[in-house]
Amino acid sequence: MASVNVERTEDGFVARNDRGARVAIGGGEEEGVFTPVELLLAAVGGCNIVTVEPLTAQRGHRLMRLAMTVEASKIEPTLLGPVTITYDVQLPEDDPKADEIYRAVAHRVHERHCTVSRSLEKGTEVRVVLPE
Secondary structure, three states: OOOOOOEEEEEEEEEEOOHHHHHHEEEOOOOOEEEEEHHHHHHHHHHHHHHHHHHHOOOOOOEEEEEEEEEEEEEEEOOOOEEEEEEEEEEOOOOHHHHHHHHHHHHHHHHHHHHHOOOOOOOOOOOOOOOO
């Protein structure tokens, strides 16, 4: 099971995991914080990139550069439209198969391996539990 704790602190809002990592969260006006929507986009990008990189390298095709931009626009005040992942890749010049392998891996990761992308596409239910 995955779990994070999100709470209001004296400095604003923060999310923490059990491994000691923390992310500052805000409404978009504050410096140095992510908005919840930006965190969602980062989760999509992070899930894809941390899976594409090792799978491409395991196949013997280490990319010189691997980055991405993840974007979405609101189609309603509280609803995002499609999320778009745009890869920024530099292929090794001496590896003619690297492009083919990277593309195949990136598509497979999105379609079958990235929990975040798959959950968004399948419409994972969100349950709210309020204490009694």
